[in-house]
Amino acid sequence: MPGAIHAEGLVKTFGDVKALDGVDLDVPEGTVLGLLGPNGAGKTTAVRVLTTLLRPDSGRAVVAGIDVLSRPTEVRRNIGLSGQFAAVDEYLTGRENLQMVGQLYQMSARDAKRRAGELLERFNLADAADRTAKTYSGGMRRRLDLAAALVVSPPVMFMDEPTTGLDPRNRQQLWEVIEELVAGGTTLLLTTQYLEEADRLAHDIAVVDHGKVIARGTSDQLKARTGGERVEVVVHDRDDLPTADTVLRGLGKGDTVIEEHTRKLTVPVTGGAKLLAEVIRELDTRGVEIDDIGLRRPTLDDVFISLTGHAAEERENGRPGPDAAAADDTTTTGQAGTTKEASR
Ligand SMILES: Nc1ncnc2c1ncn2[C@@H]1O[C@H](COP(=O)(O)OP(=O)(O)OP(=O)(O)O)[C@@H](O)[C@H]1O
Numbered sequence: 001m002p003g004a005i006h007a008e009g010l011v012k013t014f015g016d017v018k019a020l021d022g023v024d025l026d027v028p029e030g031t032v033l034g035l036l037g038p039n040g041a042g043k044t045t046a047v048r049v050l051t052t053l054l055r056p057d058s059g060r061a062v063v064a065g066i067d068v069l070s071r072p073t074e075v076r077r078n079i080g081l082s083g084q085f086a087a088v089d090e091y092l093t094g095r096e097n098l099q100m101v102g103q104l105y106q107m108s109a110r111d112a113k114r115r116a117g118e119l120l121e122r123f124n125l126a127d128a129a130d131r132t133a134k135t136y137s138g139g140m141r142r143r144l145d146l147a148a149a150l151v152v153s154p155p156v157m158f159m160d161e162p163t164t165g166l167d168p169r170n171r172q173q174l175w176e177v178i179e180e181l182v183a184g185g186t187t188l189l190l191t192t193q194y195l196e197e198a199d200r201l202a203h204d205i206a207v208v209d210h211g212k213v214i215a216r217g218t219s220d221q222l223k224a225r226t227g228g229e230r231v232e233v234v235v236h237d238r239d240d241l242p243t244a245d246t247v248l249r250g251l252g253k254g255d256t257v258i259e260e261h262t263r264k265l266t267v268p269v270t271g272g273a274k275l276l277a278e279v280i281r282e283l284d285t286r287g288v289e290i291d292d293i294g295l296r297r298p299t300l301d302d303v304f305i306s307l308t309g310h311a312a313e314e315r316e317n318g319r320p321g322p323d324a325a326a327a328d329d330t331t332t333t334g335q336a337g338t339t340k341e342a343s344r
């Protein structure tokens with residue numbers, strides 16, 4: 001399995017924080033695993049262990065067929081890493097940064113130059129190629145760092161939140177680059193907080209929370225677990241949220257998720273359009289004015305809420321969501337707001 005990633009029982013503790021609490025992962029060769037989780041879930045810690053930057057307290061891992069703990073140097077020769085925080089040399093130009101990486105990997109000066117040129121084009125950095133990286137914006141640094149991770153084409157790549165901080169156009173382009181890379185046979189472990197990103201890029205998704213994998217499967221499998229469609233209502237007046245909540249609980253098939261600031265309520269339903277009409281009638285009877293209402297299929301965010309009791313990006317300050325009872329065969333951890341993390 002030269003391109004695969006395999007981890008078993010990874011545990012890593014920092015003081016009294018269990019950053020990894022027994023993580024098992026399997027990424028078959030040539031596939032993408034999306035490691036999805038909120039701030040502090042343990043994603044970066046898992047990446048650091050798998051890329052030999054951090055020793056776990058216990059557990060084992062094999063990357064590209066090589067044991068991570070006993071043969072780290074060999075592992076490093078077979079992997080590429082783009083970390084969560086861009087690691088570029090500020091005093092070199094974009095082009096020099098990329099050429100330097102090529103030469104570190106023993107490319108000839110000519111090949112390194114050619115490869116740097118290709119990547120600068122690919123990542124929309126050609127115009128800024130000959131400026132020092134310290135003049136780059138955050139998104140440009142991020143792209144330069146990703147380009148650096150792609151100078152050589154290692155069989156296994158790790159990308160830690162590759163699109164955080166990118167604007168929509170650059171995010172889209174990076175997705176295309178990643179898709180090409182994977183079509184070429186690269187195995188990729190990608191961490192993200194964006195459900196749509198995992199949905200688009202990953203063959204398999206592992207949802208992590210509090211250092212544990214709480215669910216895994218394809219995006220479709222995870223969505224299927226949350227049951228049917230959702231009715232989404234935006235009420236006109238914030239004071240109507242409790243009344244609308246009562247109506248939705250009565251007609252829906254589970255707890256309502258309320259987003260106070262957008263005045264939006266969401267509830268799982270069966271019965272589709274017919275039920276939608278009923279919701280509208282009932283809200284009307286009670287004098288609740290609505291700005292918007294619709295029926296939609298479950299998103300990965302719904303999966304996250306039903307598994308963890310909180311939305312993926314709401315951990316620090318969000319209200320705890322509904323009971324985590326929707327996931328029957330999974331250990332769930334529903335305590336919102338228990339992780340303190342320095343903001344980035
Ligand atoms: N070097 C460290 N020393 C102390 N605590 C740490 C260290 N690294 C990570 N942690 C803690 O371990 C937990 C997991 O952190 P990790 O960086 O793996 O999360 P993450 O899923 O990557 O989060 P984010 O989405 O914010 O990047 C957090 O509670 C974090 O504060």
Ligand SMILES: [Mg+2]
Nearest residue numbers: 043044045084
């Ligand atoms: Mg991280």
